[in-house]
Amino acid sequence: MVHPIDLHVGQRLRQRRCLLGMTQQKLAESVGIKFQQIQKYESGANRVSASRLWALAEALEVPVSHFFEGLSKDDKADHFQGEYEVPEGDRPSIAPEVFSSKETIDLVRAYYNLKEGPRRRLLDLAKTLAGAA
Secondary structure, eight states: OOOHHHHHHHHHHHHHHHHTTOOHHHHHHHHTSOHHHHHHHHHTSSOOOHHHHHHHHHHTTSOGGGGGTTOOHHHHHHHHHSOOOOOGGGOOSSOGGGGGOHHHHHHHHHHHHSOHHHHHHHHHHHHHHHHHO
8 A cells, every 4th residue: 555655755756857857767867776666656656765765856956855845744643643634724726636747747847948027927817817717
């Protein structure tokens, strides 16, 4: 059974790798492992050791804490007590699986390739359209 924290770490790993446009093979080579191991980390099937997490963080140019962002102290306590359910008021407005979509990653990448002026206008447009929906 996949532990929810291992799954969260794997999802954050995949999100960052995809955001950088990096393949599993390229990431694996940069930390000296096989790409199948990256697949197992991303699915939460295998736990990531502290030393490997450190190497992955360096390869992905993020702090180790990046992999735990989005977990609160209450979430961590609940994880270790067994059943895990996010309290109603603490649920994010965006489902986590949205960030693993190729379309989302492509949109974010294109957004950050814009210069600041057009990026701000696009953000304003998106907010306006979301309010109209």
